[in-house]
Each structure stands twice: as structure tokens, then as C-alpha cells.
Amino acid sequence: MLAFILRRIGQAILVLLTVALISFSLFRFVGDPTQQMTSQDTTLEERLQIRKNLGLDDPVVVQFARFIGNAARFDFGVSYQNRQPVAKLIGDRFPATMELAFASAMFALLVGIPMGVYAGLKPNSWLARLFQTVSLVGISLPTFLIGILLIFIFSVSFGLLPSFGRQGVINLGFWSTGFLTWEGIRSLILPSITLGLFQMTLIMRLVRSEMMEVLRTDYVKFAKARGLTPRAVNYRHALKNTLIPVITITGLQLGSIIAFAIITETVFQWPGMGLMFLQAVQTVDIPIMSAYLLLVATLFVLINLIVDLLYALVDPRIRLSGKAA
Amino acid sequence: MSHLAATPPPRLKLTLKDRVAIWRDSDLWLSFKASPVAILSTAVTLLIVIAAIFADVLAPQNAFDPVALNLLDGFAHPMERGMGSSMLFVMGSDEQGRDIFSALFYGTRLSLLVGVASVIFSMVLGIGLGLIAGYRGGKIEMLIMRVADIQLSFPAILIALLIFGVARGLIPPQQYETTAVFVIIIAIGLSNWAQHARTVRASTLVERNKEYVQAARLMGISGFGIMARHVLPNVMGPVLVIATINLALAIIEEATLSFLGVGLPITQPSLGTLIRSGQKYLLSGEWWILLFPAMILVILALAINLLGDWLRDALNPKLR
Numbered sequence: 001m002l003a004f005i006l007r008r009i010g011q012a013i014l015v016l017l018t019v020a021l022i023s024f025s026l027f028r029f030v031g032d033p034t035q036q037m038t039s040q041d042t043t044l045e046e047r048l049q050i051r052k053n054l055g056l057d058d059p060v061v062v063q064f065a066r067f068i069g070n071a072a073r074f075d076f077g078v079s080y081q082n083r084q085p086v087a088k089l090i091g092d093r094f095p096a097t098m099e100l101a102f103a104s105a106m107f108a109l110l111v112g113i114p115m116g117v118y119a120g121l122k123p124n125s126w127l128a129r130l131f132q133t134v135s136l137v138g139i140s141l142p143t144f145l146i147g148i149l150l151i152f153i154f155s156v157s158f159g160l161l162p163s164f165g166r167q168g169v170i171n172l173g174f175w176s177t178g179f180l181t182w183e184g185i186r187s188l189i190l191p192s193i194t195l196g197l198f199q200m201t202l203i204m205r206l207v208r209s210e211m212m213e214v215l216r217t218d219y220v221k222f223a224k225a226r227g228l229t230p231r232a233v234n235y236r237h238a239l240k241n242t243l244i245p246v247i248t249i250t251g252l253q254l255g256s257i258i259a260f261a262i263i264t265e266t267v268f269q270w271p272g273m274g275l276m277f278l279q280a281v282q283t284v285d286i287p288i289m290s291a292y293l294l295l296v297a298t299l300f301v302l303i304n305l306i307v308d309l310l311y312a313l314v315d316p317r318i319r320l321s322g323k324a325a
Numbered sequence: 326m327s328h329l330a331a332t333p334p335p336r337l338k339l340t341l342k343d344r345v346a347i348w349r350d351s352d353l354w355l356s357f358k359a360s361p362v363a364i365l366s367t368a369v370t371l372l373i374v375i376a377a378i379f380a381d382v383l384a385p386q387n388a389f390d391p392v393a394l395n396l397l398d399g400f401a402h403p404m405e406r407g408m409g410s411s412m413l414f415v416m417g418s419d420e421q422g423r424d425i426f427s428a429l430f431y432g433t434r435l436s437l438l439v440g441v442a443s444v445i446f447s448m449v450l451g452i453g454l455g456l457i458a459g460y461r462g463g464k465i466e467m468l469i470m471r472v473a474d475i476q477l478s479f480p481a482i483l484i485a486l487l488i489f490g491v492a493r494g495l496i497p498p499q500q501y502e503t504t505a506v507f508v509i510i511i512a513i514g515l516s517n518w519a520q521h522a523r524t525v526r527a528s529t530l531v532e533r534n535k536e537y538v539q540a541a542r543l544m545g546i547s548g549f550g551i552m553a554r555h556v557l558p559n560v561m562g563p564v565l566v567i568a569t570i571n572l573a574l575a576i577i578e579e580a581t582l583s584f585l586g587v588g589l590p591i592t593q594p595s596l597g598t599l600i601r602s603g604q605k606y607l608l609s610g611e612w613w614i615l616l617f618p619a620m621i622l623v624i625l626a627l628a629i630n631l632l633g634d635w636l637r638d639a640l641n642p643k644l645r
Contacts, residue, residue, distance in 0.1 A: 142584075142623075280490070296479075
């Protein structure tokens with residue numbers, strides 16, 4: 001088990017170093033780090049002095065080491081556009097994206113699992129077939145169209161929910177939350193459905209096929225033969241065993257929720273990190289792009305690592321193969 | 326894959342008639358005939374492709390030539406005649422009097438072009454690297470597959486956005502419009518190669534140790550020759566399935582990028598760009614500017630997806 005954990009952590013560090021290298025090359029070679037400090041009247045001597053002070057004349061390896069050292073202290077330089085420290089800009093927008101991601105993951109789980117269980121228990125009922133069809137449409141519809149469709153139905157046609165922005169935000173100092181006011185929750189509903197719909201169909205299909213598989217196994221048949229109530233068989237024996245892959249997939253999907261938030265945040269003008277990243281891509285604001293890349297990669301790698309380790313705890317087969325290797 | 330195995334060596338000189346006969350006898354054709362979904366989605370895809378190819382002839386209006394537009398025709402409702410040119414707007418018009426129906430032909434053409442080109446790009450790259458990884462093995466295999474693993478753990482759209490941002494930093498702004506199509510094709514292509522590489526490597530590992538490859542090696546054929554002429558035809562089945570499904574994904578990816586405003590410029594509108602410009606008018610009630618491009622996009626993606634699903638089942642020996 002220890003060997004398995006160490007190997008996984010080693011892999012994670014390797015991935016992070018690779019991403020850091022890409023992010024460093026972006027910062028160093030695509031953008032010009034002196035751009036933010038010079039103007040048209042800066043003389044050549046002054047430019048050379050600035051380059052020297054920034055350490056841009058040092059060997060690339062030394063610069064890379066310094067980049068990682070700075071990143072570890074959340075120092076990503078200054079944004080070209082806003083002239084503010086990148087770390088502060090990201091810090092301001094981090095809570096908005098995290099709350100959106102959390103709400104859509106909750107939506108996906110709380111709606112997807114019951115739908116999947118029902119469709120798995122009664123695969124031939126008309127409601128289960130309807131779920132299957134809806135999920136096919138959900139997979140084929142691009143995220144941005146789902147968002148527009150929801151805005152059209154709930155904001156334009158019926159005027160029930162706000163169509164853009166994050167309202168009713170309460171600032172707690174280190175974190176700004178929209179969960180505490182009715183306004184804040186209302187403005188969260190449409191974006192989180194948009195973002196979570198794809199994951200919801202994914203979870204529904206997964207739970208359905210896992211349920212159908214588990215219901216065919218011998219221990220479920222035996223549980224039925226022992227005369228247990230359908231409720232005990234379905235939920236105590238079958239559902240429990242389907243949840244292991246669901247936990248894994250949900251964990252791994254959390255990463256892609258954060259990435260797809262770029263699209264949802266643009267449709268709803270949600271002031272999160274994704275919208276900021278997109279604006280950075282449009283204006284070629286390299287420090288923000290490189291910091292966002294590093295941050296998202298770290299989140300991805302951490303989530304993957306935690307899911308893998310949890311999985312090893314839950315499923316002894318993985319533990320054993322880790323020992324053998 | 327038996328239809329591939331059944332193809333005799335090219336030296337035999339087959340006539341077209343023979344080829345048709347072999348095709349009509351194949352399992353793939355039999356499975357196609359038996360599947361209404363496959364026939365319908367092929368028909369829909371073909372119809373859209375033909376409409377896109379002959380856009381210049383079929384479209385009632387040359388939608389992106391400013392001379393052809395009449396501002397008095399602006400915001401005509403669907404099935405209404407324009408106030409300026411008295412032309413019939415089947416799907417309405419936008420603020421400049423552009424016929425949405427005609428714009429769809431051109432937009433679909435660009436969407437399909439970008440989709441197909443980027444899939445070909447990622448196929449060539451992925452198949453090449455996958456063959457090398459599977460056939461050569463060793464350190465180069467480790468390197469290629471590690472890079473693929475890392476890339477696959479990030480969503481394609483994020484990678485495409487990043488490549489786009491880098492390209493924008495490197496290309497001077499005045500050349501931006503002329504290079505936009507190529508940048509998008511490369512960005513989407515580069516974000517999707519890893520799946521191809523993984524599949525091809527897995528099948529190459531199996532094929533590598535078969536007798537025909539050993540025989541070819543004994544005959545003194547070069548490593549490249551064996552990979553291209555002998556291994557490649559035998560690993561194409563699964564690649565075709567992935568390429569079909571990737572085509573649908575690439576078209577949606579392009580639409581998403583264009584919708585986000587980091588794709589094709591407004592002078593070269595794809596379906597995504599049309600949807601982006603239609604979104605502005607949705608709130609003021611001009612729904613048709615957005616609805617029709619969105620519908621075509623969804624229908625196209627759905628048809629190609631269903632085709633890919635069918636192909637996967639038809640080529641899967643386990644399901645026969």
C-alpha cells in the first residue's frame with residue numbers, strides 16, 4: 001500500500017513539473033515579461049537593466065527554478081491588462097467558480113443517481129426510456145446551447161430567474177459567498193444546471209448500467225432467494241456496490257467541471273476564474289493564462305490523486321496489485 | 326473487420342465491379358442495411374455535406390458579400406418578404422438583411438471544413454505516433470504515451486483554448502484574420518491526437534508479434550514500410566470509429582470556441598459564430614437568428630454521433 005501511494009505521488013509530481021514547464025515557457029517565451037514595466041520612452045540601457053534585475057539573463061534552468069519558487073508562494077507576476085497582481089485577481093474570482101462547481105456537482109449527483117437507479121431497476125418502463133432519450137440529447141447538445149436555452153425559457157419567456165451575473169454576494173473577508181442570500185441562490189440555479197447537465201447524464205447512464213450488471217450477480221440472486229424484501233436487495237446490496245465507480249467518476253469529473261466552467265461562466269457572465277481566463281486568452285494576457293493553467297492542473301492532479309487513493313482504500317484488488325508491482 | 330482481411334493483395338487488379346461485389350458481400354454492408362438509424366443518420370449527414378459543398382450554387386443569396394445585402398431587409402421574420410428587395414426569407418434575416426437560410430450554407434461549410442481538417446490532422450499525428458510507440462517500444466514509447474496520458478487528463482477544450490492563446494501571442498494581429506482558420510484547425514487537432522495514439526498503439530502491440538509482420542521483417546522490408554503497408558491497414562478499424570465520434574466532437578469544439586469569441590472571426594462565420602451573433606438578439610425577441618444555426622449544429626452532431634455508435638457496434642466482433 002505504501003509503495004502504491006508513493007508511486008502515485010511521484011507520478012503526480014512529474015505531471016505538475018511538466019505543466020509548470022509549459023506554463024513557464026508560456027510566461028518566458030510567448031509573452032515579454034518586461035512589457036508591463038516599460039513604455040515607449042524607455043531607453044535601451046534601461047530595458048537591459050530591467051532585464052538584468054528580473055534575472056532574464058540567467059540560465060533558463062535557474063529561471064525555471066525561480067518560477068517554481070515564486071509559484072509556490074502564489075507569486076505569478078502582474079497582469080498585462082489590469083496591472084494588478086495575478087494572485088489577487090485569481091483569489092477574488094476563485095470563490096465564484098468553486099461555488100458554481102460545487103452546486104453543479106451536487107445537482108448532477110442528487111438528480112443523476114435517483115434517475116439511474118430507477119432506469120436500472122425498471123429498464124423497460126416508459127419513464128426509463130424517456131430518461132435514456134433525454135440523456136442522449138443532453139450529450140449531443142453543446143454546453144453553451146443548453147445555457148442559452150435555459151436563459152430563453154426561464155429568464156426571457158417566464159422571467160423567473162436572473163439571466164446573468166452573480167448577485168446577493170456576501171463578503172466574508174477571505175471568501176465571498178452567494179449561498180447565504182435568496183438572491184445569490186437564485187442566480188446560481190441556471191448556471192449550475194447548465195454546467196451539471198452533462199455530468200448528470202453521465203452519472204445517470206453509469207448508475208443505470210452498473211445497477212443492471214449488479215442485479216444479475218449471484219449474491220443479489222441469493223439475497224432474493226433468502227427472501228429479503230426488494231427494498232433491502234435493491235438498496236442495501238445492489239446500490240451500495242454501484243456507488244464505488246460513481247464516486248470515482250464524480251471525483252474525476254470535478255476537474256472537467258472546473259474546465260467547462262469557462263463556457264458556462266461566459267454564457268451567464270459569471271465573474272469566475274474561467275471568464276477571466278477567456279478574457280486573458282482574447283487579450284493575450286500571458287501571466288493570467290500561465291497562472292490559470294498551473295492552478296487548474298494542480299487542482300486536477302490533486303483530485304486524481306485523492307480519488308486514486310480513496311479507490312485503493314475501498315477496493316482491495318488495487319491495493320494488492322500495487323504491492324505486487 | 327473481416328471485410329478488410331478479405332481484400333486480396335492489390336496485385337490482382339480488381340475491376341470496379343469486383344470491388345462493389347466484395348463490398349456488397351461484407352458484414353459491414355449487411356449490418357448497415359439492417360439498421361434504420363444508420364441509414365437515416367447517413368442520409369442526414371450526406372444531405373448536409375452536399376448542401377455545404379455546393380453552397381455557392383444552392384444558397385439563394387451570397388450571404389457574406391456586402392453588395393448582395395439590402396439594409397431595408399433587416400430583421401425579416403421567417404417566411405416573410407424583405408421590405409427592400411422583396412426576397413422571400415425562409416428563415417428570416419439578421420440586422421444587415423442577411424438571409425439566415427443562405428448564411429447556414431456557408432456557416433455549415435466552414436464548420437465541416439474545420440471539423441474534417443482537424444480530425445485528419447489529429448488522425449495523422451495520432452496514428453503516426455501510436456504506430457511508432459507500439460512498433461518501436463522502449464523509451465520513445467514511454468515518452469509518447471506519458472505525454473498522451475497527461476494530455477488526456479485535461480479536457481480538450483481547455484487545451485485548444487491554450488493553444489489558441491499561444492498562437493495569438495505569436496502571430497502579429499494584422500495577420501490574425503487570414504490565419505484564424507489554420508490556428509483553429511491546429512488547436513482542435515492537437516487537442517485530440519492522444520486518443521488515436523492510444524488506440525493505435527494498443528492494436529499495434531498485438532499485430533507486432535503476428536506471423537505476417539515477422540515474415541515481412543524476414544523479407545527485409547524497412548520498419549517504416551512494415552508500419553505503413555502491413556500494420557496500418559490492420560489497425561484502422563477502431564481508428565475509424567474514434568475518428569467518426571471525434572468529428573462530431575471537433576465540430577462542437579469549433580462551435581464552442583467560435584461562440585466564446587476565440588474562434589473564427591465574424592468575416593468568416595461558422596455555425597458557432599452565427600450562434601454567437603444570434604445570442605444578442607434573443608433577448609429582444611429575434612429568435613430565428615439563433616435558432617436555425619443551433620438546430621443545424623445539433624442535428625449534424627447527433628447524426629455523426631449515431632453513425633459512430635453504429636460503426637462501433639458493427640465493427641465489434643463481440644456483438645456479432
